Amino acid sequence: MATTKWALDPMHSELQFKVKHLMITTVTGSFNDFSAELITESEDFDGATVSFKAGVDSVDTGNGDRDGHLKSGDFFNADEFPSITFSSTSFSKAGGDYKLTGDLTIKDVTKPVTLDVEFGGTVTDLYGQNKAGFSISGKFNRTDFGLTWNAALETGGVVVSEEVRILGELQFVKQA
Template sequence: MTAFDGLTPGTWTLDPAHTAAGFTVRHAGISKARGQFGEVEGTLVVGEGASELRFEAVLKVASITTGNPDRDNHLRSADFFDAETFPEIRFVSTEVRGDSLVGDLTIRDVTKSVTLDFSYEGTATDPFGTYRAGFTGETKISRKEFGLTWNAALEAGGVLVSDEVRISIESEFVAPTAA
């Protein structure tokens, strides 16, 4: 990412209807389990250059969905995210480095610096006259580093849930009203 053509300075608002924040983990060593967060909030603050770009996203833990209600409830429990005690996951960028966005990810009150492979997808005006910008980002984390340590041993060896979690976000932002 070297240019942000079309981005006007100011605070852009994340459009949750056109944003997907999800994750993928290995399950039982033989497949993948996927999920996403239905409630996402965020802002994109655009300055005069790439070094002045700031991104913040908040995921509501209670909105997690994997397509399996029992697994969703387990993920919301104290075994995993503990949605009652830690209702939000938060990412706040600290730096743009080429095609990467560096920032602080907070899960269960544990904050770690992570680097997202980050792409600016461009801008467009929709049929209703709203000016929008799109971004995608991906990273991998160790869930254990964030206190997500629950697991179950498998009879044949290994564990039920991998430590590595792939995180992805596809986001769309609405321009400041002055844009």
């Protein structure tokens, strides 16, 4: 079978991250500028190649001061490292769904991560476009990527958890 390219449909996709704040609540953020593509070699997505890129300057937590802090040298250092990237090393079936493993690069640090991928299915939309949907989830330790800023609380604990959860709802369009 020929190689098939699937491009992200940004109007029907979102990428979020969640971290604990003060160890008692969860703050949700997103990237408003991101792209992704899938390259498949078969009728299903087993063995697909996945690439992803997010613009750090598009980070959005609903709070301008917090967003500015995340873009600063304490966290992402958007001026020096404007993008977060992911490149798959494996996309394999796990039951009816998939496991996605690849190299995540934040700042100048690249580490392997594995994400769970729930396959939503494929459908032809009202315009005749073939679409595929995926829900992605996983987690990583932010300090592994040099995102080490934190402050201790008088009551114990820290301001920001080390664990970051990733949640994505991604819709792709099959390219001709």
